[in-house]
Amino acid sequence: MAVIAAFVLNAGLNFILGLIIAKLLGPADFGRFALATAGAIVLNTLLFEWLRLSATRFYSGRVRADEPWIRHGLDRAYAVIATVLLAEALLCAGFGIEAGPESRGALLAGTALAALGIGVFDFHAALARARFDGGLYFRLVALKNVISFAAMAATAWYLPQPTYVLVAFAVSQVVTVFLLRHPLRDPATPVVRVRLRETWRLFLLYGLPLIAANAIYQLMPFLNRGTIAAQAGFAEAGYFALAADVTSRSLSTLGTALDLLLFQLAVQAEEHRGRAAAERQVADNAAIVVALLLPCAVGFWAVLPALQALVVPEAYRGPFALYAALLIPGLFCLALMNFALNPIFQIRRRTVPVIAAAVIGLAGNGIGLLILPPLVGAAGIALAQTLGLALAFAWLALRALTGPEPLRLPWRSLGGAGAASLVMGLALTPLRHCEPVTALAVSVPLGMVLYGSLVWLFDIAGLRSMVALHLRRAEPALAE
Template sequence: MAVIAAFVLNAGLNFVLGLLIAKLLGPADFGRFALATAGAIVLNTVLFEWLRLSATRFYSGRVRADEPWIRHGLDRAYAVLALVLFSAAALCGGLGFDAGPDGHGAVLCGSMLAALGIGVFDYHAALARARFDGKLYFGLVAVKNVLAFAMMAGAAWFLPQPAWVLAAAGVSQLLAVLILRGPLRDPATPIVRVRMRETWRLFMVYGLPLIAANAVYQILPFVNRGTIAAQAGFAEAGYFALAADVTSRSLTTLGTALDLLLFQLAVRAEEQSGRAAAERQVAANAATVFTLLLPCAVGFWAVLPALQALVVPEAYRGPFALYATLLMPGLFCLAMMYFALNPVFQIRRKTMPVIAAAAVGLAGNGIGLLVLPPLLGGAGIALAQSLGLAGAGLWLGWRALTGPERLRLPWRDVAAASGASAAMGLILAPLRHLDPATALALCVPLGMALYGALVWVFDIARLRSQMEARFRPAHPAPAE
């Protein structure tokens, strides 16, 4: 529960912080900030993601005690890459700030620092989750969010240039790890260099295909935002970026929180009961993810007009709703790939199919960029992104769910979740046209109550059974 609580805190503060920075910077500078942030995420993915994914797959409480070379290999690899990235950031900063804090060199320096902070923080957060240390994970997330909110909002207020806000984002995450470095450490053990080399090879074979795919998915919004900026200016890129960020967080925050827990359960099932048990857990996880993410997408669509009127800064209204509506289907497909389909190949340690899916997505996005923007303008770019991600999701789903090793997905749960989400959407649709405050006040509780009731009655994804088992009082065995 601590993991879920930490993610609720993280999501809420990030949502507020994103809107605050958008307001303080304005559409044009926020467009530059969003483009640089997308670049930082790509850089973090290319450099560090293979190690973070290896930590979630190969590190655990048992490994911490019995196979210390896993942590040694991770720490050494992170240290080398972090030193290289920090040196490059220092070089860009030294050369770039002569042209002013809004110059390309300064923004590049800030992006590198942001990528460094994201990479180091995500790694240590993954270690805490893999150990099932919810208290440590919650503390790490809480400290990071307090520091990030104070430092990034302060930078946007006092030094309103994207470079300073990016640098504040990176430094705040590094400081959080530094503050909690004690409990994050493993017991000191001698380093076995032969084991370290074997460990690095294992990480590369497992993780590199995943980061290649993830890098493609991060490059797509980077390319699309850059295309909008080139065609319509940075202000339009800012409109696109805010809609993409808010929509993505509405769909991926819960998915990420679930994945943090569910994938570790699959890893533990494999350690305790073998590969077949892990496959069953992954199938159950996929059904749970679909059951909980689909109503999030439908609910976001239902409250979108109210959200735009009440929460979104005035300068972004209008384009925000258009872009969010067009981006939503693709971002839902991306969330399903990350949290339901990728774990199938991660648990099997056969991660090459995710690269092929990413290539399908990149090709679909590219074709869309050639055809749609001349017809629809910026809306065509958003639609191209959704078509590309939908194509990638369909291809990866076909690979996971067909063939002799296909995942045995509980299709009854998938159909039931789809029907329940459709019913919720039909009932909420007329409320979209009410006064924004009234619509938001009615849609959220009504949608949750309706969908929750259907899940409970039909025990979709066995969520009712799991809740009853969790809270059922334990009865001692009768004395003989």
């Protein structure tokens, strides 16, 4: 529960912070900031993601005590890459000193530092999750959010340049890890260099295909934001970026929180009961992910007009709702790939199909960029991204569900989640045209009650059974 609470806190503060920075920087500078942020995410993925993924797959409370070379390998690889990236950031900053903070060199330095900050924080957060230390994870996320919120908002207010905001973001990530460095450490043990080489080879074989796929998926929004900036200017890129960021966070935050818990359960099942048990857990996890993410996507679409009118800065209104509505289906497909389909390939350690899906998605996005913008304008770029992600999802689903070892999904639960979400969407559609405050105040509780009632009545994805089991386990503890 601490992990879920941490992600709720993280999502809420990031949502507010994104709106504040968008307002303080303005559409053009926010477009530059968003482009640099997308570049930082791509850079972090290429350099650090293989280690973060290896931490979630191979590190655990048992490994912490019995196989210390896993942590040694992770720490040393991170230290080497972080040192190289920091040197590159300082080099870019040196070239940008004379030209000022708005120069390309300064922005590249800020991008590199942001990638370094993301990598350092995500790695240590992954270690806490892999140990099932929910309290430590919550402290990490809470402290990071407090520091980054204060630092980035103050920087955007006093020094409204994308470069300075990126540096504030990077510093807040590193400071958080430094302040909690003691509980994050493992017991001191001698380093065995032969074991280090073995672990690095294991990490590379497991993580490189996932890195390639993730980098391609992160390249898509970077490419699309660059295209829209080139064709329609940085202000239009800012409109697109805010819509994409808010929509992505609305759909992926809960999915990420679920994945942090559910994937570790699958790894634990494999450790104690074997591969077959782990694959059954992955299938059950997929049903839970769909049952909780699909109503989020439908609900976000339903409240989009009210959300735009009430919380989106005035300069972004109009384009925000258009872009967000077009991006929802594709970002939902991306969430399902990340949190429902990818885990089966991770458990089997056969991650090459994930690359193939990403390549198909990038190709579809590229074809869409050639065909759609001339037909429908800037909105075609959002449609191109949705097209690419939908094609990638379709291919990966086909690969997971067919072949000699198909993933056996609980189709009844998936169908129930789809039907319940459809009922909720139909009930909320008339409210989209109401006054914004009324629409938001009525839609959110009505959607939750309606969907929740259907889930409880039909025990969709076994959620009612899970809640009942949790309550039964809690009763003796309360009695004591």
